[in-house]
Amino acid sequence: MLNTAGESVEGRALGVLWGKSDANGRPNLLLQHLLDTAAVGELVWDRYLSAGLRQKIDACCNGAGRALFALFCGLHDVGKATPAFQCKDPVLAERVRQVGLSWAELGRSGRQWHHTSAGARIVKAVLQDVGWPREAVDWVWPLVLGHHGLVRALGTPRELDAHGRGRWPAVQAHVVHTVARELGVEIARVYPTSTPPRAIQLAISGAVIMADWLASDERNFGGIDQPSGVSICAARERARMAWSKLGLRGGWRPDQLYVGEDVVEARFGVPARGVQEAALCLAREMLAPGLMLVEAPMGEGKTKAALAAAEVLAERFGADGIFIGMPTQATSDPMYEQVLGWVRSIDPDVPVGLLHGKRQFNPTWRALRKQLAFRGVDEFGCDDPYGSSSAVEARSGSLPAEWFLGPKRGLLVPVTVGTVDQLLHAATRTRHVMLRHAGLAGRVVILDEVHAYDVYMSQFLFEGLRWLGDAGVPVVLLSATLPPAMRAQLARAYLQGRLAKRDLDDRVLPSLAGYPNVLSVCAPGGVPRYDQRSAAAWRDSLPVAVDVLHEEPEDGPERVVELVRDALADGGCALVVRNTVARAQETYRVLREEFGADAVLLHGRIAIGERADRAERLLGLLGPPVNDHDEARPWRLVLVATQVAEQSFDIDADFLVSDLAPIDLLLQRAGRLHRHTRKRPPRLERPRFVVAGVAYDDGRPPRFPVGSSAVYKDHLLLRSAALVMAAAQGEGWSVPAQVPELVSRGYATDNGLLPAEWHGAAVKAETAWLEEQSRRTAEAEEFLLAGEDQLGTPTLQALHERRTADLSTDEAVAAVVRDGEPSAEVLLVRHDGREYCTPDGTPLGIHGEAVSDDDVLDRLMRWTVRLPADRKLTAAVEQELGPLPAWGPEEPWLHRSRVLRLDDEWSASLGGHILRYDADLGLLNRRQSGKSVGR
Known part of the structure; x- marks a missing residue:
């Protein structure tokens, strides 16, 4: 219990300095909030931080990590003990003046003196006064400065009254010492003896923010505005109850x-x-x-x-x-x-x-969430940094x-x-x-x-x-x-x-x-x-015959179709990989005429529901044998795919055709060939890999489709083309035994791999490639947290002083960490003249209100599709598209969704593009000039 009766100005100030003007209906005294956060910090240490992280913190302060971490949490908001903050509420400010603290009228710059900077200066001054080593002070005060998420340079208030003069420094020091005393910490005797790695400092900073956010939730930490109610015991009980109510915990023991x-x-x-x-x-x-x-x-x-x-x-x-x-x-x-x-x-x-x-649409995740009784949970973004804390009535571990x-x-x-x-x-x-x-x-x-x-x-x-x-x-x-x-x-x-x-x-x-x-x-x-x-491979290496199919850059898919027709004359399953969506769609169109329902298309611009269904079906048909008779495998099937066939897609093809790509990606695709032991058609008993999408001419460098060059660049394609040509003229490849050697040669810097006739084109392509690599590296460095130049920097000071990105959504993150033309996702919706519906006819209501039914929402989500990467098109999405009228802020994900309204022919015009969705081909894209585009 805090007793301020008859005390000095410093003592009386503890009973009036406020931290929150309204915490569940009452103001909350600053000291109580500091103690609440310190108490939560103790639980974060005891019940959340890993043993390894605790040991690293303990190592820098002779085993006093818990006490110091709680103290850091308890001092995070001490900067609110300044005129710049206390003046923000006129009624509460008058209470502060009545105990003998005063300040001149503050100008705009004075009112903008932020409590994070003020707190860092207060902590720095107090720690220096009690004799902490400079090295210890220098890494601790940024923890206070950064508790709102930014660690900038420590500034000085333009108006000194904003920080506080007269009795204010003594009051500020008294707040610091009171928090320490309540925690049983002797500041002068407990101090870090070494500086932890900067990454550990950053982790401590994050843990302080975690404690602050938890202790700032007014539903668990209501206001205490009388000094008699303030104590570390009350804070610890409040923290214990909140922790239990929220069901928080760390990882395994x-x-x-x-x-x-x-x-x-x-x-x-x-x-x-x-x-x-x-x-x-x-x-x-x-x-x-x-x-x-x-x-x-x-x-x-x-x-x-x-x-x-x-x-x-x-x-x-x-x-x-x-x-x-x-x-x-x-x-x-x-x-x-x-x-x-x-x-x-x-x-x-x-x-x-x-x-x-899109985790909310994962069936396992959603099934687990339905076991909980949530109220007001926003897992997609909210303005309140502290989030919901409604009681959990049931919980899956x-x-x-x-x-x-x-x-x-x-x-x-x-x-x-x-x-x-x-x-x-x-x-x-x-x-x-x-x-x-x-x-x-x-x-x-x-x-x-x-x-x-x-x-x-x-x-x-x-x-x-x-x-x-x-x-x-x-x-x-x-x-x-x-x-x-x-x-x-x-x-x-x-x-x-x-x-x-x-x-x-x-x-x-x-x-x-x-x-x-x-x-x-x-x-x-x-x-x-x-x-x-090194280890023995689980499966023996496979001898793969490598052939080349000559395709001029402007050629259609007829040669591929003829090749596949011949290969599958006695049945079998073929995989055809194209480097762009447009090439895959064009190839599939012709193959479908030849093979009918035995042809399947898979690429990234098919609506996610249909794409998932096709992928699941293909895994069932082309995956590992389920029995000795291999009953699930079809007599004949042709899968046309883009790069989606490269990543974590366990299918087994009898015959493979692929556009030329960098050698490591070609070998990834080759890994789908004869993956499992099974009986194969006589023509396909030996693994055969045909590389298309390249035109070889004696005396000239090979030529590639425009899309392949745009995606992979000619430098790597030329080196891959040389390795493919050598394999086609020789004994093919042994996969995976030769994989490291081939990849090493494909990415080496010498020109000995290439025929002399290619050297001019190779030098030009390599120069362009190196220039682009350098440019893209420099562009990425603008956003790096610190970069190589700051290696060895001892503290977090000024970490955010340079340009800081605002990445509040998944799309914003992807735009920064994944280079290239921006792209956007949209929901495909039609309007039948009376109400909205999905393209296949599921009613969504007059204003889209039917999505309150989970089954309807699921059907709508199946019609999510990613548009082509194009700046003009993406800008048009952001400027012209939005959610349906019924999707308000209470539906956070839907409220931020972009709806592309299709006409009766499943088409729409946007950003200079004509977009049409075909149930079989996926999204078709052409510019309004009539030219088909898209990778």
């Missing part, structure tokens, strides 16, 4: 992790394969937190290897959860299902998050507590599966980025298909690895295979973070020895260490 040798068999019920054993071996031998890179073809069990290795790394280095980053939303959903099963075998109550823009579903908090969930954009976002200079690092700092991070990142996205990946390395977060990267330069860059980025230095000798990185292969990188004692294990 260390004693729940499996420590035996056979982790794979224990968790998945199958013996470990070679690559899984190699990953487990290196995880056990890693002398410090580090980076593990697993390279193996699809189907080798990389995911199980990563999860098993993550469990070993978590047990060794104190992590209590994982984040898995996938390349797309479509690949995130099945991974979420797999991770749910794995986590439940560790601790069935550990929350598992799904983090992408696998679903995160309601509070974690609010904006900017997804990575705080102990186990999370989402798109890789979430990790890349943590590498951007954005507001509240520290919340993401508070979540990542206690986890093991797994990123799948890292070979799919282009040079622009890779800059954010490298920056993320630098921060993860600095935080000592174990990382597992998965890839089919990587160019040697990319492998070295990944290892170098992580070590840069671990060693806090830019210049490293990456020549010591060992060459890849065998395939599949696992490489580990760490730096025990500050010395880089590399280890690797």
Whole structure:
């Protein structure tokens, strides 16, 4: 209980300084809010932060981490003890004046003196006065400055009265000392003895924000406006009740992790394969937190290897959860299902998050959410940073507590599966980025298909690895295979973070020895260490015959159709991969005339419901054999697809035709050829890969379709064309045995691979490619959280001083971390003259109100489609399209949706484009000039 009767001005001030003017109907005294936040901070430490993160904080302050963290939380809003803040409410300001505190009338600049900057100056002054070392003061005050999500330079008020003169400095110091005394902390004696890594500082900053947001929720922390009600005991009881009510918790306990040798068999019920054993071996031998890179073809069990290795790394280095980053939303959903099963075998109550823009339409996620009684939960974005805190009446252990579903908090969930954009976002200079690092700092991070990142996205990946390395977060990267330069860059980025230095000798990185292969990188004692294990492939390498189909850039698909017709004369299943949607649609049109219902089309501009149905059907038809008789496999089928066939799509083709692409992507596509052991038609008993989309002429460099050049650039296509030509003239490829060698040659910098006649074109293409790589790298660097130049910077000071992006939506994140022409998603809707409906006739109501029915909403969501990447078209979407009238703010996702209204022929004109949706072909796109366009 706070007693201010008869005390000094400083003492009486504690009973009138206010922190919130209205907290559930009453003002809340500043000291109570500070103590509430400190009490929540104690629970965050005890019940949320991982053992590994607590140990890192303890290490910098002789084991006093809990006390200091609670103190940091308790001091976050001390800057409100200034005239600039206290004057904001005239009635409450008069109470402050009556205890003897005064200030002159403040001008505009004085009223704008923000309490975050004021608090940082107050904390800095008090800590210096009690004798804290300068190094300790310098990294602590930015924690106060950054509790609203930005750490800028520490400014000085233009009007000194705004900060407070006269008795104000003494009052401000008294507030600091009172918070410390209530917590039982002797500030002069408890101070950090070393500076933690900057990434740990960022994680602490995020954890302070987490405590502040929880303690700022007026429904759990109502106003206390009388000094007699203020105490740390009251704060701790309020915090305990709120924590229990919200159902908050951290991840698994260390004693729940499996420590035996056979982790794979224990968790998945199958013996470990070679690559899984190699990953487990290196995880056990890693002398410090580090980076593990697993390279193996699809189907080798990389995911199980990563999860098993993550469990070993978590047990060794104190992590209590994982984040898995996938390349797309479509690949995130099945991974979420797999991770749910794995986590439940560790601790069935550990929350598992799904983090992408359409998670509410994942059937498992939605089924779990229906087990909860939520009121007012907005998981798509809201103005209130503290979010809802309504009581939870029932809860599934696998679903995160309601509070974690609010904006900017997804990575705080102990186990999370989402798109890789979430990790890349943590590498951007954005507001509240520290919340993401508070979540990542206690986890093991797994990123799948890292070979799919282009040079622009890779800059954010490298920056993320630098921060993860600095935080000592174990990382597992998965890839089919990587160019040697990319492998070295990944290892170098992580070590840069671990060693806090830019210049490293990456020549010591060992060459890849065998395939599949696992490489580990760490730096025990500050010395880089590399280890690797190769493993026997689960399946024998496949000899693949490579042929070339000459196609001029302007040719139609007739030659491909003729080739497929001949190959499937006795039946069989063919896969035809085109590099652009337009080429895939054109090829499919002609194949459909030849093969009828035996031809299927799959690409990214088919409405998501139909695309999911087709993918599921194709997996059933072309996936692994379900029995010895292989009854599900059709006698004949032709699948025409774009690059969607490259990523996590376990289909098995008897015959493969593909447009020329960079060699690593060609080999990815080749991995779909004869994937499983089964009886095949006589003509197709030997795997055969025909490369199309290239025109070879003696004495001239090869030529490519415009779309292929636009997507992949001629530099890499020329090198790939040379490797294809050599294989066609020789014995083909052995897959996967030759994969590392072929990828290495395809991405090398020498011209010895190319015929002499190509050298002129090759030099020109390489120059253009290098210029573009340099430009895109520079463009990405503008948004990086810090960049290589700031490696070794000791504190967070001025972290956000440079340009800071506002990435409040998934679309905004993607626009920054994924380069290229912008694109937009729309919902396809028709109007029948009376009411709105989906293209296939599901009524949506006169104003769209029928979506309150979950079944109707599901049917509507099936008609989501992504438009072509085009700036003018995307701008038209943003300017001209919006939600249906009934979709108000109470429906957050729908309220931000863009509806494309189709006419009776399923067409619309927008941004100079004629867009028409065909139930079979997907979205067709042509400019109003009449020219068909689109990749």
